[in-house]
Amino acid sequence: MGIFKRVKTIVQSDVHGFLDRVEDPINMVKQYLRDLEEQLDRAAEALTQQLLVERKHAVLIEQTEALLAKRSHQAELAVDRGEDAIAQIALREKLILQERLMQYRSQFESLQQQTVQLKEQILQLKQTYDALQAKKHYLISRVQTAEALKSVNNTLYSFDPRQAVRGFARMEEKVWQLEAEATARKQVQSITGPASAGLPQDKLQDSVLLELDALKRQRQERGAQTAVTNV
Known part of the structure; x- marks a missing residue:
């Protein structure tokens, strides 16, 4: 294989890969679908011209017959x-007009046949367009599903459950x-706060009060005994 042919093959391969x-x-x-729409528009314009020419020939035939x-x-x-x-x-x-009328009628028949063929082509284009239009939604749905699955697969492939376990730990x-x-x-x-510091103080105060009451009773009893002795 020559060097130029190899270079050509490589370039074509790269271009096709890029296009893919x-x-x-x-x-x-x-x-x-846009291409089909343009073809339908051109076909509609052609049908308009065809019907116009057909109408002109019909008028021409009427005038020639008259x-x-x-x-x-x-x-x-x-x-x-x-x-x-x-x-x-x-x-x-009269003879010239008869010959001319035959030509007009023949041309008119050809125009009518062309009109029928053009209408059939437009109908086929419209059916193809409608079929592809319906298929477009189906393909879009499939592409979206495939992209979603691809995204999920990529996420699952890149996700390491051990990393999550370590993170939770x-x-x-x-x-x-x-x-x-x-x-x-x-x-x-609880050890160093004011409430805990005051707890022993509160218990000591209770003891003090008890001792005070006991002392008062003792003093009262002694006072009563002294008074009885003096009598």
Whole structure:
């Protein structure tokens, strides 16, 4: 294989590979539909021109038939009057008009056949367009489903469950640390806080009051005994 042929093959391969990568299915389907729409528009314009030409030929046939009848009548009148020269002129134009009328009618039949064929082509284009339009939604649905599955697969492929387990373990350990800090702080407050400092003081005060009451009763009893002795 020559070097130029190899280079050509490589270039073609690269170009086709690039086109395969950028050829989006949805965009391509939409473009095909736009192409069909343009063909339908051109076909509609062609049908309009075809019907216009057909109508002109129909009018031309009507006019030629009317003129042919007129020349026939003129020839008959000339013969009745004995005007052979005028009759010959009328008959000559009659023959020419007959030939022309045959051509017009033949052309008109051809135009009608072309109109029928053009309408059939438009109908086929419209059916193809409708079928592709319906298929477009189906393809779009398939593409979206495929892209969703691809995204899920990529996520699953890149997801490492062990990393999540390790992450949960770290979070659990952090929660334990926070709980331990809260418990330690509560215990420290219970030991060093004002409420705990006043607790022994409150118990001592109660003892003091009890001792005071006992002492008062004792003193009252001694006072009563002294008074009895003196009497």
